[in-house]
Amino acid sequence: MPDNRSFASDNNAPVHEAVFQAMLDANQGDVIAYGDDPFTAEAEQKFKEHFGHDVRVFFVFNGTGANVSALSHLTHPWQAIITAETAHIENDECGAPEKFTGCKLHILPAPDGKIRVEQIKPLLHSVGFQHHAQPRVISITQATEMGTVYTPQEISDIARFAHQNNMLLHMDGARIANAAASLNVSLKEMVTDTGVDVLSFGGTKNGILLGEAVVFLKKELAKDFEYVRKQSMQLASKMRYISAQFNALFTDGLWLKNARHANRMAQLLAEKVKEIPRVQITQEVQINGVFAIVPRETIDKLRQKYFFYMWNETRSEVRWMTSFVTTEKDIEDFVEALKEAI
Numbered sequence: 001m002p003d004n005r006s007f008a009s010d011n012n013a014p015v016h017e018a019v020f021q022a023m024l025d026a027n028q029g030d031v032i033a034y035g036d037d038p039f040t041a042e043a044e045q046k047f048k049e050h051f052g053h054d055v056r057v058f059f060v061f062n063g064t065g066a067n068v069s070a071l072s073h074l075t076h077p078w079q080a081i082i083t084a085e086t087a088h089i090e091n092d093e094c095g096a097p098e099k100f101t102g103c104k105l106h107i108l109p110a111p112d113g114k115i116r117v118e119q120i121k122p123l124l125h126s127v128g129f130q131h132h133a134q135p136r137v138i139s140i141t142q143a144t145e146m147g148t149v150y151t152p153q154e155i156s157d158i159a160r161f162a163h164q165n166n167m168l169l170h171m172d173g174a175r176i177a178n179a180a181a182s183l184n185v186s187l188k189e190m191v192t193d194t195g196v197d198v199l200s201f202g203g204t205k206n207g208i209l210l211g212e213a214v215v216f217l218k219k220e221l222a223k224d225f226e227y228v229r230k231q232s233m234q235l236a237s238k239m240r241y242i243s244a245q246f247n248a249l250f251t252d253g254l255w256l257k258n259a260r261h262a263n264r265m266a267q268l269l270a271e272k273v274k275e276i277p278r279v280q281i282t283q284e285v286q287i288n289g290v291f292a293i294v295p296r297e298t299i300d301k302l303r304q305k306y307f308f309y310m311w312n313e314t315r316s317e318v319r320w321m322t323s324f325v326t327t328e329k330d331i332e333d334f335v336e337a338l339k340e341a342i
């Protein structure tokens with residue numbers, strides 16, 4: 001096993017030891033399966049503390065499952081989902097959103113990963129026209145796939161527009177903790193109070209082993225979702241082990257500590273990289289990712305030592321991700337290797 005960090009993805013990071021410990025602690029005796037257990041009740045309570053007492057929470061296996069089951073619950077196959085060209089649901093879910101919802105995805109240009117109300121407005125021309133898929137859900141990612149964040153104001157602008165036009169707002173929160181840490185706002189301020197309808201709450205990039213939560217911010221929207229979850233193959237019989245992980249994440253603010261640390265490491269990396277000639281940072285560094293244009297031959301050399309992804313082959317742009325386990329020494333070593341490769 002190489003002992004250096006990969007900088008490829010926060011998915012590559014290990015599981016936080018408190019999370020493993022919580023799973024071990026939950027590993028005592030029998031409890032009722034499929035979520036009717038004390039660990040799940042505790043986790044649901046913790047979500048309510050963070051998002052408000054009216055929310056309904058459903059644990060699922062992974063992020064794709066959360067997005068796809070939530071979106072299929074909210075739509076009919078003749079409707080459309082509006083999202084960014086950079087969205088995970090568009091690029092990294094193997095067409096599962098289209099397959100399981102049957103909906104058309106309307107993809108909007110998003111150089112910084114964000115979409116704006118002005119871009120969505122023209123799509124309303126199809127409303128009420130039987131030849132066109134009917135816009136029903138706007139799906140945004142917070143933080144975005146480009147390492148940027150929507151401000152609460154930007155989110156509430158989109159939510160208001162959605163609701164005025166008979167649409168709903170879904171948020172893919174695979175990196176929701178990093179976004180909250182970056183904005184220095186509570187989850188409630190960022191999600192519930194801005195008018196988001198349904199959230200896919202991610203934890204695997206922030207220290208858990210597996211599991212995600214579909215959070216309905218308006219409880220009436222959750223009606224019958226338990227059947228959709230089961231039919232989407234996202235109902236865990238041993239649910240206590242998923243719930244226990246979220247309990248660990250929400251104990252002593254671990255979720256926020258991990259996210260703040262990962263974000264800070266990306267800031268440090270960006271500061272150091274900025275001083276290196278021929279490397280150009282392409283996105284504002286707001287969470288735990290740094291996007292940069294780097295000479296092609298440098299990338300090849302550096303990748304002999306560190307694994308990371310080419311983001312855009314044509315632009316010779318890479319993505320470097322940090323995580324809750326990245327250390328300052330990891331950054332220093334990586335920057336040294338980068339300088340050498342240049």
Ligand SMILES: Cc1ncc(COP(=O)(O)O)c(C=O)c1O
Pocket residue numbers: 011062063064065088141144145172174175204
């Ligand atoms: C923005 C975003 N959404 C969702 C996911 C969830 O993916 P998975 O199905 O691998 O848990 C990811 C993981 O990379 C992601 O980056």
